[in-house]
Amino acid sequence: MPFADELINGHTARSLARAVRTALPGMEPASLRSSAHQLDPLPLRERADLLRDALLADVPGGYAELADVVRAARDAVPEFGGWLIWPVTSAIAAKAVAEGTDAAFDDAMALLADLTGRLTSEFALRVLLRHDLDRALGIVADWTGSSDADVRRLASEGTRPYLPWAVRVPELSARPDATVPVLDALHRDDSEYVRRSVANHLNDLGRDHADLAVATARRWLDTPAPTTERLVRHGLRTLVKGGHPGALELLGFAPATLEVDGPVVDHTHVPFGGSVRFTATIRNTGAEEARLAIDYVIHHHRANGSQSTRTFKLTTRTLAPNETVAVTREHSFRILTTRRYHPGPHAVALQINGVTSERAEFELQAP
Template sequence: MMADSTEAAPALKEVFNRERLRHIAKETSAVWPRFDGKRFLKLATAGLDDLGIMQRMRQTAVSLHETLPHDFPEALPILKELAPRVGHSFAAITLSEFVALYGQKHFDLSLEALKLFTCFGSSEFAIRHFLVADFDRTIAAMRDWAEDENEHVRRLASEGSRPRLPWSFQLKNLVADPSPTGPILERLKTDASLYVRKSVANHLNDVGKDHPDLLVERVSGWDLGDKDTAWIVRHALRTLIKKGDSRALALIGSTGKAQIRVEAFAVEPASIKIGERITTRAKLTSTSETAQRLVIDYAIHYPKKNGISRKVFKLKETELLPNGECELAISQTVKDLTTRKHNAGFHRVELMVNGEAVAESGFDLVIPA
């Protein structure tokens, strides 16, 4: 694993910083000279420093609404001209947000706009509002989009209908019954675009969180001889694989319960401070007389104020020959993330082989007061 950069990346919310908002104001004025750029910037930058990225995205959309014609069909052509001029794919999502907020009464116009805008900045968040408002009409349109020649539109068909899309609300009806999106996923399972295939895999992984049997049954019938489809299946099953689901492991070629001896397993150093690195090392020896396909992971148990949070990390997939040996090592930096805040204390680490814990070690994390 490569060393981490010492220079902190800018916060994601800075996609909508003052410079970007000035750019949007300038480009909107270029396509619609009556645009009040000063008012837009006053509205769009109000309390900006205290807002997260999604709040900034929505505030930008609201600010556009306040400074464009309030009649949605009149404002829409301006936004369509603006779309290729925004110059940043995430910043352009604010155009789709505009449609979600103000286009509900103009279904056909809105879906046509979302199809266009997704080519500049994904409409995956906005389309969900239409799935809630009129599921049957929207999912029918998305099934058509799965046939589109543009990969961004095809991806929207899968990504926008994910039951548990991150950074958005769950689609409760699809969490309960994911079958309506089946035709979309069937159409896209051999898509030529990796961008689309990643979405299909993530969509299926969502399905597996609530319906593991359905997921396994669905992908078991797919042609795993097709390398692109096989890639989707492997990534779609990742949550079940981390849980040690024997059916999922079998689908990716695991040979069942591992016949091995753990010669060594350790996490070094034994004590670290936040921001420092740990290295996890393992040595395995086969006790089988035949070759084995092994899926090797490790799980860290993070102490929380109210219990333990366990996260599984990928280590390696390998074929271990009879009486063969396998040595593994991986390093990672233990640092706070937006999705994970660390607490001091002992962090137990398990070595997982084909879904089964076979050894454990750990490290102490010291966080100075």
């Protein structure tokens, strides 16, 4: 399986060049051909940008000419899809913004919706959102009623505040309620694919505007569909892990009277690349049944001597008065390319309904 950066590669560039030659017979896409040999040192988004710029250099004329070439390639080339769609849609968006007319903007939005099912147009949509947020959101609102699930998902995914790999749209952060109508329109969608995007969008919203995310989820739960509770749980997952009181209360994790014994680690010295196992017992000492969101927090040693925390999901339990539950987990420090560990003092603690237990200390040893 390729690394993410390799998803756009020399084959992508050559496929796009062939598609352009088919759409413009007799034209040699020299920039695209050359770009196939320039991709290797670049991360994924920069690879998409390189092919976008090569396509813009190879296709003469303004927005209309580029749009005609893209539509001709779409209709004539069966393999016109996959990761080449990212640079193609980005070129369309860039050319429409450079043209500066409402007609070009609206046609670009329509072309993005048309192409999104061939991979996704979510990255290119950001360019148009940055250029004219209100005009773009007016069109996105119409997408929420599309019969095509890919287009409906584009409405939610393309407007996420923290869309992975994508450029940020500062105005979305400055106007956090601007995309709530999109989520309202789609949170009951028939497609799990669309609803998962709505949940991820809600999770993004909660990173900077927790109360708005919780209030939005609360409205949905007032008149829920059978799928709403699951969507809300996923959409508020970061707030729950962060111990946000409103998110916990909305999902039924009220403050509880508990007796927590632990966590206790099996070894106080953990080999580099190894794992630490911990156990704990939790007893409901209150008079009422307690629904518990039980997470655990690893305090990581950093290179500068400070510590950072990362919260992990453990389990959920409902305890009757005086009922006890035992929990155990083995946490791995296996070496990964996406995470770096530093030898030194670490700790683990439980977090139950947002309340953190005492820490159990351990040492991650040097390699």
